[in-house]
Amino acid sequence: MGAFGTVTNVGYLTIRTRDLSASIKEAEETLGLRLVENSGTKAFLAAADTHHEVVYLQDETDSIDHFAVSVDNLEELAAIRAKVDERQYPIVSAGPIEDYVEHGFAFVGPEGFTWQPYVALPWRDTSLTGGYGPQRYGHINYRVLDTVAQVKFLVEVFGLRVSDMVGDGELYFLRCSPEHHGIAVGRSHLVGLHHHAWATQSIADLGRLGDRLARQGRRLVHGPLRHGAGNNIAAYFQEPSGGIVEVYCDMELIFDRDRPMRTWDIEDLYWVNQWDGLMNAAILDFNTPVFEREIARV
Template identity: 50%
Template sequence: MTTTGSVCAMGYVALGSRDLAASTRMATDVLGLRSVENTATRAFLSAADTHHELVYVKSETEGVDHIGLVAPDHDNLAAIREKVRRGGWRVISEQPIEDHIEEGFAFVGPEGFTWHVYRGMSLWDARGGGMGPDRYGHVNIKVRDSVAMVAFLVDVFGFMVSDRIGDDFAFFLRCNPEHHGIAVVKAVDQAPSLHHHAWQAQSIAELGKLADRVKKSGSRLLWGPVRHGAGHNIAAYYIEPGAALVELYTDMEMIYDPCREALVWAFEDPGWLSQWETLSPDNMLTFGIPAIER
């Protein structure tokens, strides 16, 4: 059987933080993640049964350190590695760049984003049945050339386009049945950045509880709850200490037909963004943290 080289899941996101304590506190007390392991330079957090789904890395600047993607097996990992080699992308490590991972490698792709492709993360299920999301779900990245970034994600990792907004304003891509694991938005006049990371909740009631916790922390939701058209998910957003957005969502569309063609929305149609006539704040796209240079 020919192995094409595809990822099968979103693994985790690692963010640079100037204040590990503040970042960790917001993630545990407001979002509801559990703190799994802490060192002087890293804080590992999770909602599901793996060692980490969110990593804060002590840094002099706020930014996205790297994005972790899961390969289903050794053969797919090797095939992706070969595609990276043929594409001439700069490999920064031939081994996993985080602990508790069996095998993997990391490289710098288009627009400066670092990708860590791996398999075999340790299980670490210590959930206590309290508040918080079920798992990490997706990221939204802003780029200068959305078409080139989508081509990269499709060709190297095997992502499929679920929805497209306009000719090239935004793309929603999946690597499994969930509608999107990565959303790509064109932002010509901005540096490439991670706009938000997103976490799946069981119901809209959890979004209300999140709003209560955000208010108790001294802040408030930036937007939502709202139902998106692209993805159909109900979502709420707040600002984390590093100035990225965090999304909690539920009721995401699932696509089980790998041959389903991408849905195309006119850019002028506000329905792709909101089905409830609650348009996003004017400053919604100004948020985000840049890719940390390597």
């Protein structure tokens, strides 16, 4: 059977930040990531036993540089490249655009987001290390003008499956593994990354996150709460580059590949908060814009 070009993990993300030192400090001391390497202009951090799950890059802007999604082998990577070429998305690089990635390529997809499909790096769960940080990078939530076109792209090019839809296409949750979502896409006039999310073992870790923020004179911006869509317990805080970080546990697992899409009434806030039906509307104002890169066809 030939390769279909199917993504199996969200991989990592690279964020440009105007204050690299502050971003590293936040990732280490508040979120609990492990600093793997810091060149002075670029830092690689991870929760799992892999080289990186988030990269911070010193820049004049706070922006999302690229999302990286992983595949299992070179055949799957080639199949994705063929679909990208067929749709004539601009190629940024015929090879990887991030260090420590051996096989991959980068292109600009709908609404200016740069994507790097790549063959997965070695990875191990670190849940037994005794640290206070998360176990692994879990998902992204980003906003676009046209959610329908963005979902079509994610399904057709990366082979993702839609788990849930909120309202009339206001928000979609898509999966590339049994976990309910690896990517969420919402409709907004703000185009960019809303939050990146990290999986942890239990709700106790969310409490410890709140305690760490309180000792810094800060507060969570949302939660703890249990979402309806995804069923995960989550808490959110703001990072120095302006975006939001989610820490979560207890995400719904979907083992039926063909499970039909579930829909939620956007007016019934049970989809966002099962416990009290409330949502901090201010959380919708946070956004890390897309880095606009010059493109030379490859």
